[in-house]
Amino acid sequence: MLSSSSSLTEMETVEINTRISNQDIGASNTTTISKYCSWYTQFRNVSNPWMARYAYALIFLMANMLAWAARDELPTLGALLEMKEFRGCKVGKNCLGKEGVLRVSMGCFVFYMIMFWSTAGTSKLNDARDKWHSGWWSLKIVLWVVTTLFPFLLPSQIIQIYGHVSHFGAGIFLLVQLISIISFITWLNDRWTSEKYAERCQIHVMIFALIAYCICLVGIILMYIWYAPQPYCLLNLFFITGTLILLQIMTTVSLHSKVNAGILSPGLMGLYTVYLCWSAMRSEPEEYICILNSDFPTRTDWQSIISFVVAILAIVIATFSTGIDSKCFQFRKDDTPAEDDVPYGYGFFHAVFATGAMYFAMLLNGWNSHHSMRKWTIDVGWASTWVRIINEWLAVCLYVWMLLAPIIWKSRYADST
Helix, strand or coil: CHHHHHHHHHHHHHEEEEEEEHHHHHHHHHHHHHHHHHHHHHHHHCCCCHHHHHHHHHHHHHHHHHHHHHCCCCCHHHHHHHHHHHHCCCCCCCCCCCHHHHHHHHHHHHHHHHHHHHCCCEEEEECCHHHHHHHHHHHHHHHHHHHHHHHHHEEEHHHHHHHHHHHHHHHHHHHHHHHHHHHHHHHHHHHHCCCCCCHHHHHHHHHHHHHHHHHHHHHHHHHHHHHHCCCHHHHHHHHHHHHHHHHHHHHHHCCCCCCCCCCCCHHHHHHHHHHHHHHHHHHHCCCCCCCHHHCCCCCCCCCHHHHHHHHHHHHHHHHHHHHHCHHHCCCCCCCCCCCCCCCCCCCHHHHHHHHHHHHHHHHCCCCCCCCCCCCCCCCCCCHHHHHHHHHHHHHHHHHHHHHHHHHHHHHHHHHHH
């Protein structure tokens, strides 16, 4: 009797273990299905934060295109022309054009700020706020449409106030983007020069650094040819020569014996500063006499259209890449996150897109609401030029400070002890 009871217990144990293993297999299969199924199925059935960021980027792209259509007053968009009947626009006087850009930007800003306040502080997957961030797309599309139309009901005075605030918000976006880029460059340099990869990647680091410096020098020479063809182009000569001096300063500081940050990071930063200098002079007004071949006609050609489309996509990509890089702004970094932690900071992600909405308004309006912008142009004007140049100088200052700050703090700590 005792033995039969013992065998029954063993059989029950086997049955229970079988059920548990079957449940585990089922859960594993469910996870596999949700992970490897199509992106459309993930959007429809599963709360997926990785796929959600592309949806938010698509909404941001649609807002950019709508702002461009409002600025250039495209005649084929009948829906935009119907907005002239909105009373806040004073019967179409301020619905389109530059103020139309600000209205679309304000709607995009309000949408992402609502998402920011409703998702900030989310730390775990399958939380209610996580599901709201990654799902409920029908409701969020309706919310985006409502927030886009709402600014067209507001009076012009409020829109003008938002335009002044947008200068500050766009500056915050540029600063956040700047820190993200510098953090990525320093992370890449530290990774390749670490003890784990030092011997294996030493030659690769030298090759990449050499290529970066060659591109920088070629870019500076071409800028002298294109944007300073005459000796009286003092402003452009100042910009280009200043970039060359900044490149030398970054290289000298990085190779200093107390810093010893290597040659790769100043080379990559040199590429970024040369790009900022080029984009600054490219933003100069077309009638500026120091631009080579500046006497071209003002008609729109296919090159202008392609450049404009590329610029719009660059805005979206820059906002997207900066938005998911919340870890470089965390003072306390956890190297071993839990499996149920969110993959990126939802609040930071939406905050970047909110400031990005102000940023694209400044680019489409040339950072100045008082001068006209030609169709199929973006970020053109003296205000845009100086914003780029100041951004370049600030980038070099931040990079040099990130190199010197550990040494300064270490010396102060040694003096205090």
